Amino acid sequence: MAGKIFIAIDRLTSTLDKLSAKIDLWVPAPLQTDKSEPTGFVPYHAGMVPILDRQSTLPPKKILLPQVETLLRFECRKDPQNPLKGSVSLDDKMEVRPALVFGARPCDVKAFLAIDRVFTSGPYVDPYYLERRQNTLFATLICRQADEACFCSSVGCGPADTEGSDFRVIPVDGGYLVDALTEKAQSLFDSPADTPTQDQEVQASQVVEEASNNRVGDLDLEGSAAAFRKRFEDNDYWQEMAAPCLSCAICTHVCPTCYCFTITDEIENLRGERLRSWDSCMFYQYTLEASGHNPRPSKLNRYRNRVGHKFSYMPEKYDGLIGCCGCGRCIRSCPVSMDIRQIVGRLKENAFESE
Amino acid sequence: MIETDTMQLHKLVEEALPELDTMIGWAAGEDPLRTTPVFIRGAKSIPRLILSPFCAQNLTGYLVKPPALKPADKHKKIGICVKGCDSRSLVALIQEKFLTRDSLRIFGIPCRGTVDWRRVMRQVPLRLVRSARVEGNHLIVDDAGGTHKLNLENVLARKCLQCRYPNPVVCDVLVGEAAVSGVTPEDIYRNVDALEKRPLEERLAFWQSELDRCMRCYACRNACPLCVCQDRCIAETRDPKWLTQRMGIPEKFLFHFIHAMHLAGRCTECGECERVCPMEIPVTLMKEKLNKVVEEMLGYVAGLDPAPIPPLLTFNPEETGI
Numbered sequence: 001m002a003g004k005i006f007i008a009i010d011r012l013t014s015t016l017d018k019l020s021a022k023i024d025l026w027v028p029a030p031l032q033t034d035k036s037e038p039t040g041f042v043p044y045h046a047g048m049v050p051i052l053d054r055q056s057t058l059p060p061k062k063i064l065l066p067q068v069e070t071l072l073r074f075e076c077r078k079d080p081q082n083p084l085k086g087s088v089s090l091d092d093k094m095e096v097r098p099a100l101v102f103g104a105r106p107c108d109v110k111a112f113l114a115i116d117r118v119f120t121s122g123p124y125v126d127p128y129y130l131e132r133r134q135n136t137l138f139a140t141l142i143c144r145q146a147d148e149a150c151f152c153s154s155v156g157c158g159p160a161d162t163e164g165s166d167f168r169v170i171p172v173d174g175g176y177l178v179d180a181l182t183e184k185a186q187s188l189f190d191s192p193a194d195t196p197t198q199d200q201e202v203q204a205s206q207v208v209e210e211a212s213n214n215r216v217g218d219l220d221l222e223g224s225a226a227a228f229r230k231r232f233e234d235n236d237y238w239q240e241m242a243a244p245c246l247s248c249a250i251c252t253h254v255c256p257t258c259y260c261f262t263i264t265d266e267i268e269n270l271r272g273e274r275l276r277s278w279d280s281c282m283f284y285q286y287t288l289e290a291s292g293h294n295p296r297p298s299k300l301n302r303y304r305n306r307v308g309h310k311f312s313y314m315p316e317k318y319d320g321l322i323g324c325c326g327c328g329r330c331i332r333s334c335p336v337s338m339d340i341r342q343i344v345g346r347l348k349e350n351a352f353e354s355e
Numbered sequence: 356m357i358e359t360d361t362m363q364l365h366k367l368v369e370e371a372l373p374e375l376d377t378m379i380g381w382a383a384g385e386d387p388l389r390t391t392p393v394f395i396r397g398a399k400s401i402p403r404l405i406l407s408p409f410c411a412q413n414l415t416g417y418l419v420k421p422p423a424l425k426p427a428d429k430h431k432k433i434g435i436c437v438k439g440c441d442s443r444s445l446v447a448l449i450q451e452k453f454l455t456r457d458s459l460r461i462f463g464i465p466c467r468g469t470v471d472w473r474r475v476m477r478q479v480p481l482r483l484v485r486s487a488r489v490e491g492n493h494l495i496v497d498d499a500g501g502t503h504k505l506n507l508e509n510v511l512a513r514k515c516l517q518c519r520y521p522n523p524v525v526c527d528v529l530v531g532e533a534a535v536s537g538v539t540p541e542d543i544y545r546n547v548d549a550l551e552k553r554p555l556e557e558r559l560a561f562w563q564s565e566l567d568r569c570m571r572c573y574a575c576r577n578a579c580p581l582c583v584c585q586d587r588c589i590a591e592t593r594d595p596k597w598l599t600q601r602m603g604i605p606e607k608f609l610f611h612f613i614h615a616m617h618l619a620g621r622c623t624e625c626g627e628c629e630r631v632c633p634m635e636i637p638v639t640l641m642k643e644k645l646n647k648v649v650e651e652m653l654g655y656v657a658g659l660d661p662a663p664i665p666p667l668l669t670f671n672p673e674e675t676g677i
Contacts (some may be wrong), residue, residue: 277602283591337390
């Protein structure tokens with residue numbers, strides 16, 4: 001059985017049709033069929049044409065970490081004979097089906113490695129995330145579309161990075177060369193398929209080599225984690241950096257690595273659900289305590305948290321792992337054109353001069 | 356002309372600086388199609404200020420949204436650049452007593468329309484944009500793929516194509532020559548009119564499908580200078596609790612329509628809510644519809660005159676419009 005196949009452009013859809021019969025398939029596509037933008041990862045349906053020529057507006061994060069999910073359902077039953085007595089039943093069954101994410105980019109896939117450390121490396125392991133993680137394969141597209149907002153090479157990723165991927169999808173003339181990288185991936189290739197020609201293989205290795213040599217972004221993070229700690233109480237710095245911020249929370253919503261969540265009980269009468277949903281450090285309610293006190297009362301504190309979490313707390317806690325994949329979505333989507341690269345970059349300036 | 360206007364602004368700000376605590380304007384952004392708000396506190400930073408058709412942000416929100424920018428010294432003022440639509444937000448905020456007129460030094464910017472970078476990208480998927488400028492009725496952009504000449508009408512923000520007030524309705528000084536609005540009375544509510552012609556079921560389906568994309572990031576609310584409930588928004592309060600955390604259309608409907616209702620007769624159609632929406636939902640359209648109702652029923656247009664009390668903020672038993 002071959003570890004590599006060639007999918008001609010005009011056979012992409014029929015190949016995906018076949019794949020989707022075996023496994024739940026997610027592809028980047030317009031979120032609404034009658035509009036070309038915005039795009040995100042959607043469940044594949046027969047005949048669909050995935051968008052592979054540009055980065056999607058939204059990353060595939062929600063496939064492993066849904067924006068809202070039911071952790072458990074509960075119901076309280078009262079004993080009609082004795083109203084003081086009652087019982088509570090809990091149901092935390094979850095169904096996870098094997099899935100394949102086709103056409104995510106190296107940054108999108110690498111982002112999950114950061115989330116993995118938080119949700120699966122202990123001491124507490126999140127069974128909901130873990131179950132989906134173990135059942136999801138990634139076919140990662142070698143990226144040739146880096147733009148001015150991209151900086152994946154600065155944060156330990158790169159346009160040809162395949163860490164965390166099960167396949168790599170290499171764009172070549174007339175189609176894609178798909179390379180199985182893991183055993184799980186091999187098993188999906190059991191049906192006879194087109195083996196790539198010698199020429200295609202040569203071209204694919206050129207594409208990979210070119211992408212590997214492409215250094216995307218020039219942010220130097222050496223010493224940034226420590227610089228953040230030193231600057232933590234430099235209110236002038238944070239005031240200046242966060243001044244244009246609208247606290248609009250777009251950055252955290254389009255971010256492939258932001259994973260903060262909140263848990264709420266949604267109750268109607270005697271039954272309800274415990275939900276986990278995305279939170280955002282840009283929100284006033286983030287870390288708001290029951291007493292009414294919030295250790296991060298202003299946008300200055302909250303914006304600082306976003307920078308510190310990704311570029312200081314995570315690398316210091318997880319052996320240098322940066323909580324950012326360099327996809328540039330927060331930069332591209334920011335309505336006031338804030339650039340996290342500048343804010344992180346300037347942390348190391350010796351004397352910060354406020355205007 | 357843009358260059359001369361920018362130079363004139365630099366000169367005016369320099370002159371005004373002694374009486375200003377902070378000057379809010381626009382500076383170059385992430386790429387030539389975008390700008391970023393800039394807060395000037397010393398003469399050294401004045402050269403950062405720019406005026407261009409890319410100065411999209413309405414800066415008035417910084418005066419009222421926490422942490423609202425207030426002069427440290429009571430005798431000083433906050434300087435601010437406003438386009439026509441932005442100036443109407445200022446008027447509305449003064450009307451509602453969030454601001455006082457004499458605490459501000461207003462630099463009025465006549466506006467010939469702002470460029471919506473998403474519409475530009477829809478015309479040509481640009482990469483590595485080197486420069487962008489408006490020449491007559493065209494936007495000229497240079498990027499890795501060469502020079503692109505785009506029709507201005509196809510790249511201006513939707514709100515600009517129906518704007519009646521391109522010149523600031525309130526200001527201390529006008530920078531550059533006044534602009535002339537080319538819109539006809541039919542243009543003003545043309546998007547609302549087009550939607551209203553469709554049957555009820557279609558309109559419902561339209562909003563269901565648009566709001567389905569909403570991520571509940573609340574960027575529309577947080578960018579709106581007149582969304583003044585601030586941290587007490589019904590979308591998030593836990594006591595009382597109005598909305599679940601679910602991502603259903605009912606939750607999104609409730610949030611968006613309450614947002615719109617709270618702005619009825621107050622919204623100045625600066626379009627920030629729609630501009631910032633990462634899901635490209637035409638959220639200003641809801642407010643336009645309500646403004647149309649208010650204008651037809653009560654003959655009132657928001658943000659033009661600081662004197663009257665907005666009709667929905669008062670109760671008049673003699674009201675004849677209804």
